[in-house]
Amino acid sequence: MSTRLATQGRLVNRDKAVRFSFNSAPMTGYEGDTLASALLANDQMLVGRSFKYHRPRGIVAAGPEEPNALVNLGVEGKFEPNQRATTTELFEGLLATSQNHWPSLEFDVGAINAKLSRFMPAGFYYKMFIHPRPLWKHVYEPFIRQAAGLGQAPKGRDWDTYEHLYAFCDVLVVGGGIAGLQAARSAAQSGAQVLVLEQTAHWGGRAPVDGGTVDGKPVDKFVEELVADLAELPNVTLRARTMGAGVYDHGYVLGYERLTDHTPDMDGPRHRLWRIRAGHIITATGAIERPLSFAGNDIPGVMLAASVRDYAINYGVSAGDRTVVVTNNDDAYRTALVLKNVGLEVPAILDARVLPVDSPLMAEAKAAGIRVMMGHGVAKVQGAKRVTGVSVCAQAGEGATVEEIACDVVAMSGGWSPVVHLWSHCGGKLFWDADWAMFRPDVDKAPIGADGSPFVSPAGSANGHFGLTEILGDAHAMGRAAARATGFTPKKTNAPDGVCLDEAPMAPVWLMPQGAGRDLRAKAWLDYQNDVKVSDVQLAAQEGFESVEHAKRYTTLGMATDQGKLSNINGLAILSDALNQPIPQTGTTTFRPPYTPISMGAIGGEARGDVFQPIRRTPMHDWHDANGADWEPVGHWRRPYAYVRSGESVHDAVMRETKNVRENLGLLDASTLGKLIVKGPDAGRFLDMLYTNMMSTLKPGKCRYGLMCGENGFLIDDGVVARIDEDTFLCHTTTGGAERIHAHMEEWLQTEWWDWQVYVANVTEQYAQVAVVGPNARKALEALGGMDVSKDALGFMGWADGTLGGFAVRAYRISFSGELSYEIAVRASEGQAFWDALMKVGTDLGVMPYGTEALHILRAEKGFIMIGDETDGTVIPQDLGLHWALSKKKDDYLGKRAHLRSHMADPARWKLVGLESTDGSTLPDGAYAVAEGTNANGQRNMQGRVTSSYHSPNLNKGIAMGLVLHGPDRMGEVLEFPGTDGTTYKAKIVSPVFYDPDGEKQNV
């Protein structure tokens, strides 16, 4: 059984007990424990079930590489699935539950899959469920969906907050082990700004566990002093609990800081995403131990050798009473020695190697009385939910048992792989080091930055160096080089002197025993979480999945939440062997960020709730909100769709507002319309290029409706242009179009006609603008008093400055409804006051505010087009019957050349018409008019579509506009529009102007 030791535990505080629960069972750990160490201390080795076969899964590792110990944490708004127990710091009241089983962890019905595992090899789902096709949608997929997925998605809204932080530094060091800390010091001595990120809560990495001395001091002491030194330096920032998640172009790095995961009751954001821009990056990310592939290596109790050592030394936790060590290298001997020293039994070290002489570590183990069996390995592990023993065999053979050894832990070591993830994220290349059987960074092929020089350097074991001397020497050199690379001069200092025992060479062991038969291979796990075995990878190779990327996806090797941190190298070694090619030729799969999963909350940062989007509000926004506004998003603006009164539906409100505008008086908040000042000696010439019609001939004091096309001829915007004076125009754009059209103008001015004298300014938000519309519009303005708004003083399509009700205003006599209409612009800061004044004088005139839907109906009754309804980026003015707005006098304007292209001039382009349903109903918006026959794909031919459709309360019938083949020539014809509801609508082609065709009402 696993338990707490009486000694050791450098990271835990035995004076501070911490209560937590696992699957509702109350347990106790110590401050400083991880959830994994606390579970082991409570003899909870079984922590989950695997994804495919529901095999029992125990804790394997002690760090972020852990594939098995994934738990649900918390409840309700604090619930989060798939959290690694090995990186979860224990806190008082922590609630954890295991995943992927039913009804319980101990007894899981899904484990039947394990019995069937020989019938469910790689590709099983692909092959099994492809035939018969119809069954997929209704039978197979619902069943598989039910079984798929690891953990549960949270149901409630997250209670926590998150944030981003933009940080800048000269040298960023990722990893706070001895390599990272030393590199930081060597860089910082130059004066460079250095930022150091460490994913755990502790500095020093695993060096203090592995032993040795630095400058004559124990490693622990060296780390403590080094951290204290660095903390004193003003140009160094140390950040624990912050993982370097990804390295991106031009020195961009994401850091993932976990602020309150370990103290959930603390104020402040839970996670902070550091968006770092570094001059140079040092990846001191350490190395990860590899499992060995032998039968039963997934049974709870089989663990990584160094992790067993970590639990003993860091947390004072014994993973079991009797540990068999199985290894292909010297490092695992340290585990045997540590266990022996704390009084636990190590019945044997099974060393797959055959060496001529004992290394110092081997000699030490033997001296400690540990039995060392060279040339031996594990044939298979005994046990089901917990290891009970191992069958020992010769590594060179096929697995014949030479001896059974009882034990409850198997500590395995297949060698070490440098963590090259961050080095590789942005294109750093790797090479195969045959001596250590590992991929390591090729420092001559580093990622390239903005200036064309390398911007990432690996250091320490992440760079393939093992042994304190080499690690510290490499880190020192890399730190100095990084300082130089960012323009600083490093001090001439020597690396600290690290001393540790020499190690004998390791021997690559990809399968144990090397001649393992099919039965053993089918029980030798590569990927514990996704249940991929040696036999699956061999099958993939046999079936032709020769590319490592294909084999990965076929078998799902390395596709689990741990992204193959343990399985990757072993898997591609098996694949290489099956393909009979060297490992470097097989290569690795691509390393992609993040290094370990980061929370969606951190990615979103502050952008949630009220600040999810940069919502734009007009000066009268709060009034609208208080008066029943049903909001419609228009770009980032929010506009009232209608003002709903109590007892009314939204539709009722729209009908009421639409009628009232024609009968009495309506007020529309038109502040969202874009307003651009265009000024300069060449302003007229410039606008002539931008609009399809002539603007330079407009007289000061007058307005003109204009169309804008892009250079490719399609309509992009429309609006009313007012000429302010000889040099100055004010151009209105559509709502949400202000910034786009402003940018469009600046683009042409800056990049094509830069010698023209024109300045543009966006003054959209300087003004609140109110459309005062309806037969009583003039009376309302006259009631306010001030400027003369009579027909003679301010005629249709004129504008004037003046005052109304004491407000300084600019009044435009323009109409988008066909009614008598003024648009009045006042300062934004006075917008609400002006609106209030209008509402007051309008009381006796039947005033009602109206929203965007009434606006739409009113314009549709008049046949006025709307950008975004009648246009969709493929429509040209000619399609909409707007030939009158295309100047024939101008040699050039944007879009003119494009309109001459053959497709643009094609008489078969669909043209704008009005559509009137034969029974008065409202046509479905977007519906297509069908024609005779079918096209080449067997689909019904089309001859038009509805672009806008409304019920008009003024005409008491459905009205619509649409684009129809030869439409204007087919007045009176009836078209059929199949709706998505199964009914076919019929509509007659009519003029798009349904109301007041002679325009008498707007011109009074």
Add this chain to the structure above:
Amino acid sequence: MLILTCPCCGQTGEESEFHAGGEAHLTRFGPGSSDDDFENYMFMRQNPKGVHFERWRHVYGCGKWFHAARCTMTLEIFGTYPAQTLEPPPDLRAKISARRPGWSWGAVS
């Protein structure tokens, strides 16, 4: 995410401050041009693997358009310069030729 230095305001900012505007140094063809010329101007782009001249606007900054010479393979930025020019400045061309032997302005098809 790239970093770019705006030649108009001198600020160095991350890509999110900028808006990409496609290939630089296009010649406009208006009314009177041939269909081929117009098609080339409107639609045909270089898309080279290597040195590329492109337009950027410092949309969240000074609002100005400028040009950048960038390697589409390594993302190296050779330099930026104001948009009011018909071709890249000579010193930048020399720098690129030094960094990418064999490259010269106008030699790209």
Add this chain to the structure above:
Amino acid sequence: MSKAVTALNGVRFTDGIADVAELPMQGMITLRGDLSMAVLKKAVKSNTGLAVPDQGQVAQDGAFAVAWMSPDEVLILCPYGDVQGIIAKLDKALIKAHVLAVDVSDARALFQIAGVHARAVMAKLAPVDVSERSFQPGMFRRTRMAQTAAAFWIADTDTFHIICFRSQARYMFDLLCVAAQKGSEVGRF
């Protein structure tokens, strides 16, 4: 006399790691033109007492400030009530030059973020190095803050002023409050 109100009526937030406040109506004039013209420099000087600042800088003195916006644009900050008078004087002084002077006072909102953690709050929202090493008094930066355009400068020790669109004043205020939330100290500025 003026009925002018700011977008958020001078709202404040003081329950976080820095104080956030919407400042009163601020006169703002966009002046576009060739900044090297002597007549323009003179007109700016005579109306504000300040020289046209260098690229990326803001000149401030009392109630006036002039910020460099782009190679052909400065933003003049002045008392709200002085705006029309100054524009008239600028137009008169620059009548022969090609310039554009326009009132944008009502198109903007002005916020202040103050306290020892002000730089940290800014660093959470703007992709700009706002550390003391890189961002100092006298500098003026146009950039984005979270998802909207903004310009900011150091108005006083530990005090940033931020200009944004008036329509997004609520967004900016809410954003600053989230970034200044209690317990969110960064400890690195």
